[in-house]
Amino acid sequence: MGDENKVKDEALQIIGLFETLPRLVVFDLDYTLWPFYCESRSKREMPQLYPHAKGILYALKDKGIDMAIASRSPTLDIAKTFLDKLGIKSMFVAQEIFSSWTHKTEHFQRIHRRTGVPFNSMLFFDDEDRNIDAVSKMGVTSILVGNGVNLGALRQGLTNFTQSLGSAGTSKRK
Numbered sequence: 001m002g003d004e005n006k007v008k009d010e011a012l013q014i015i016g017l018f019e020t021l022p023r024l025v026v027f028d029l030d031y032t033l034w035p036f037y038c039e040s041r042s043k044r045e046m047p048q049l050y051p052h053a054k055g056i057l058y059a060l061k062d063k064g065i066d067m068a069i070a071s072r073s074p075t076l077d078i079a080k081t082f083l084d085k086l087g088i089k090s091m092f093v094a095q096e097i098f099s100s101w102t103h104k105t106e107h108f109q110r111i112h113r114r115t116g117v118p119f120n121s122m123l124f125f126d127d128e129d130r131n132i133d134a135v136s137k138m139g140v141t142s143i144l145v146g147n148g149v150n151l152g153a154l155r156q157g158l159t160n161f162t163q164s165l166g167s168a169g170t171s172k173r174k
C-alpha cells in the first residue's frame, strides 16, 4: 500500500508538469497492466498488476482523466473477473475486450463511439508494436511498453502527447 501511494504521488508530480493532458488514457491488459496472458490463467487465481500500474491509475483518476481498456484477449470473462478482483473495474469508462485480426483499430473505433473523445485527445499504452503502429496511424499517441506500464512510460506518453499537439498546431497555422 505504501508503495502504491508513493507511485501515485510521483505520477501526480509527472502529470503536473504538463499543461495539456489527454482526455482519455487507454490501456492494453496482458503485459501492459498485468504481467501475464489472462487466457492462460484460472478465474480462481488472485492476479497482480505491474508494480506501478495501480498508482498510475489512481493518479489519472485524481486528475479527472478518463481511462479505458483495449484488449485482444479472447477470454473476456477472465479479464473482467481479474479487473473486479483487483478493485479497478469501475475505473474504466470503456472496456473493449475481444479478439480481433485488426490490430486494435476496431477497439479504438468503439471506444471513440462510446466516449466521443477524438483520437488525437487519447493516449494509449501497449506492449505489441503492431498495435502501436496501427493505432498511432489513427492519430492516437501510442507508447510501446517494455516491462509493463510504469512512471517512465507515463512521462514518455505525456511528452509525446504534448509534442503531437504542438505539431498539429503548427500544421494548422500553415
Ligand SMILES: [Mg+2]
Binding pocket: 028, 029, 030, 031, 032, 126, 127, 128
Ligand atoms: Mg498486451
